[in-house]
Amino acid sequence: MSSRRTVLVAGLLAVLLATVAAACAAGGGGALHVRSGLVAVEGGETWYEVAGSGDAVVLIHGGFGDHRMWDDHFRALASDHRVVRYDLRGYGRSPAPQAAYSPVDDLRRLLDELGIARATLIGNSMGGALAIDFALVHPTWVEGLVLVASGIGGFPDTPEDQARFSGEIAAMYAAFQAAREQGPARGVELWLASPMVKVASSLPSTRDHLRRMITENTGMFSMEHWPSEPLDPPAIRRLGEIRAPTMVVAGELDTPWMREAAERAAAGIRASRLVIVEGADHLPQMVAPQLFRAALLDFFERQRRGRGLRDGTLR
Numbered sequence: 253m254s255s256r257r258t259v260l261v262a263g264l265l266a267v268l269l270a271t272v273a274a275a276c277a278a279g280g281g282g283a284l285h286v287r288s289g290l291v292a293v294e295g296g297e298t299w300y301e302v303a304g305s306g307d308a309v310v311l312i313h314g315g316f317g318d319h320r321m322w323d324d325h326f327r328a329l330a331s332d333h334r335v336v337r338y339d340l341r342g343y344g345r346s347p348a349p350q351a352a353y354s355p356v357d358d359l360r361r362l363l364d365e366l367g368i369a370r371a372t373l374i375g376n377s378m379g380g381a382l383a384i385d386f387a388l389v390h391p392t393w394v395e396g397l398v399l400v401a402s403g404i405g406g407f408p409d410t411p412e413d414q415a416r417f418s419g420e421i422a423a424m425y426a427a428f429q430a431a432r433e434q435g436p437a438r439g440v441e442l443w444l445a446s447p448m449v450k451v452a453s454s455l456p457s458t459r460d461h462l463r464r465m466i467t468e469n470t471g472m473f474s475m476e477h478w479p480s481e482p483l484d485p486p487a488i489r490r491l492g493e494i495r496a497p498t499m500v501v502a503g504e505l506d507t508p509w510m511r512e513a514a515e516r517a518a519a520g521i522r523a524s525r526l527v528i529v530e531g532a533d534h535l536p537q538m539v540a541p542q543l544f545r546a547a548l549l550d551f552f553e554r555q556r557r558g559r560g561l562r563d564g565t566l567r
């Protein structure tokens with residue numbers, strides 16, 4: 253699709269935020285039953301928790317943390333959805349992988365365990381890349397996609413783009429190298445200094461939470477088996493196969509590499525909508541939770557009514 257941006261008018265946003273407030277009140281009363289556990293996957297285990305009832309939603313974290321990066325949304329969404337969040341292997345409460353594995357198979361096994369046949373997948377960063385891969389491998393299981401500052405398997409895919417984004421990619425790998433050579437604490441500081449999280453690492457509302465998650469996930473710096481799905485051909489060349497309604501969310505202040513990935517995803521997926529969250533970086537669900545949830549509620553409403561998708565800017 254050709255990417256168009258329109259401003260989400262203040263009146264509509266006010267209505268959406270009022271709905272958000274109602275959802276928060278319904279989900280935050282303390283009566284919500286949350287069930288957690290470990291599910292057996294090929295060669296290991298994955299920790300999850302689930303709450304609520306209704307249409308299924310799965311929250312997939314990115315590389316800057318674990319299931320806790322959805323803390324602002326888990327209970328609120330569970331007021332009228334069956335919400336699942338989980339830790340990929342080697343993150344949070346899930347043991348590290350001991351051999352190469354398939355994150356797509358892990359997610360399928362988790363859905364099987366919970367008796368979920370179709371779900372909307374909401375993934376941040378590498379979690380978004382996993383959601384795309386899952387939609388390509390198991391399209392009938394995917395009700396919708398919300399790709400939040402998402403990567404795409406195989407991107408950057410041309411020598412020109414690889415050269416354009418080489419500095420950003422090198423800086424990311426530098427944190428891993430520093431952690432291995434100088435200790436995990438050094439990796440944490442470089443990870444927090446990444447331009448991807450320049451907002452989240454400075455805002456009083458998010459900086460301590462982000463630091464805590466990264467500090468408690470330093471095992472990622474030494475993981476031999478990163479959660480990636482080697483599709484052939486890679487996802488970047490197969491976006492046109494995705495039929496599920498999709499919302500692509502990008503932070504206005506995210507890096508050029510990630511902004512370009514959002515543009516590519518929105519252009520390549522047919523039934524897609526591109527939303528730019530002003531003032532947000534690579535973690536819009538954390539730094540702008542109200543705006544992010546307003547966009548989610550609008551997306552769910554469009555799903556329910558079968559309405560068309562339209563790009564927008566959240567201010």
